[in-house]
Every structure is written in structure tokens, then in C-alpha cells.
Amino acid sequence: MTNNPVRPARVDEAEELTQIAVRATRNDGYDDNAIVRFMPALKVNLSLIAAGLVFVADSEAGVPHGYVAVRPAGIGGLILLEGIFVDPAHSRRGVGTRLFATAVELSRKMAGNVILINSSPSSVDFYARLGANKIGATPFVFSPDVQLSMFAFAIPPSGEHGVEAVRGGRSS
Template sequence: MAGSISFRPARSGETAALTELCIRSKAHWGYDERFMESSREALTVKPARVESGDVIVAEFQGQPAGVAAIAPDGDGFEIDLFFVDPAAMGRGVGRRLFEAVIALAKRRGIGALTILSDPNAVSFYEKMGARPIGRAPSDAIPGRTLPLLEVDIASTNASIRS
């Protein structure tokens, strides 16, 4: 991607645009309309999440190119959102966004993050240093299970930029 990618906290007025980015990203994998409609709630970026300060936007040429978030999950934390706009895929945005998530987790004192991954994204997360730890129920589709991964913040392969 020619030009620089910058990162910033999500803003309250852009939740609809970030939700649409998440939907475009998920749809990129060829899911049908029914699946996408069932997934809409899980893909929605809610204002309360943005206000937490744990939602990061990757920006390229003044436009959101990716969005990610961390959130509490039981006794630990998870990567709750991680989506790259299809137009930005394959250009380093995902890697840089992952590094920004790891840096945020480090600043928050978080030791590990779990990732409930789309099957199409597992290889990306593994390249970033996550390891498979099992399967877990989908938060969008009843009866569907998804790969569950974990990334140890201290030993991640990602070169961290603050």
C-alpha cells in the first residue's frame, strides 16, 4: 500500500462506517446473504465499545482501512474485532493492525489474548504468533463452532510498534 498507515482510537460518530467495513471484510470470504444477515449483530461496532477506548482504526489516506478491538472475556481478554477492508487486504494493513492490538494489550497489562477466528483467517493469526487451542461456539451462528487461538503477548512474533 503506497503511503503510510496510521492508527487511532475509533470515534463515536463512525460506528456505522466501521460496522460496514466489518461486513465487507466478512463477506469477502464468499458467505451467502443469509449467513451475513445472521452475523450482522456480531459484526456491529457499538458506541459503548468505542467509548471503552479499546477499538483501534487503521487509517490509510484519511479513510478507515481496518478495525480491531480487545475486550474482557471471562477471566481473560480476547480480540473481539479484527477486520480489514477488502481493498486493503494483502497490503500489510492486517499485520500492522495486529501489531497495534498487541501494543494496546501490552499497555493494558494483558498477558494473552484469545481469538475466535473465522476459518479463513487462521493462517494469518498463526503467522502473527497465535497458536490453536481448540474450538468454541460461534457468537453469530447457532450450532457452528470456530477455531479458537491464543496469542501470548510477551512471545508474539509480531514486531511491536507503539
């Protein structure tokens, strides 16, 4: 497992991060037509970057390997995971797990107690390994033929082993 540095995203790298999401989605077996349909969900939200809610895992040389985005749901304590995307060339090396740990830490700072996750079929095992509980399924708004699994991750209180356990898990 690598220990990629994680830092806040910059607005000027939004396109590069969007391309990571596109490559990761294509690697999951989706074709160009699906990518076009999915694009509203794959494009990095500039408002979230400006608000400090998007974080990037870099290589030691400063090359982005993946990113995570979260946002408050507007319902007390509920945080939405907008997405975790890892460049396929760097998957299964701990990048996704480190990004999820960052999402947990950020959610805790926002007084979150639950992270709601809509998972693509290829990421279901990843979220389950991290301790998220499947709570249902929903059609993907941009392509209703794709079913997303809904997960809830209970954010452990500060000082408990939740974040450390997440960091020690396997990656996506």
C-alpha cells in the same frame, strides 16, 4: 506492506466500521442470509469505542481501511480480541498485521498477558503466522454451523521482539 496510521475510533464512524466488517465477511464467501445472522458480531460496539478499545487503520487521506477491537475478559491478564476487519480492497497489504500489533500494544497497557482469539475459518492462517497457538474450536454463537478456531497469543514482555515481529509479518 503499507504503513497505515492507526488511531482510536470515533463513535460517529461506527456505521462505516460496521460496513467494513460486512464487506470483509461477504468477501470470505458468506451470503446475505449469513450476514444477517452474523450482524450482532459484525456491528461495532459503541461502548468499546467510547472506552478507547477500538482502533482504526486509515489511509494517508484519512479513509478507514480496517479496525481492531479488544476488551478485557475480566479474568486476570486475559484480553478478548473482539475482531480485526480489513476492507477487502486493502487486504494483504499489512493492515491486519498493523492492527494486530496495535491490539498487542493496547493489551499490554491493560496488563494483559494473553489475547484470546475466536477466528473465522478464513483467518486461521493469519493468526498462526502472527504466532498465535490454536487451542480448540467452538461453534459461532450466531450461526452454530460455522466453527471458529480458538487461538491464544502470549503477549511478549515489553522490550522483547514480539510486537516488532508481528509488524514484520504478512498481513490479512
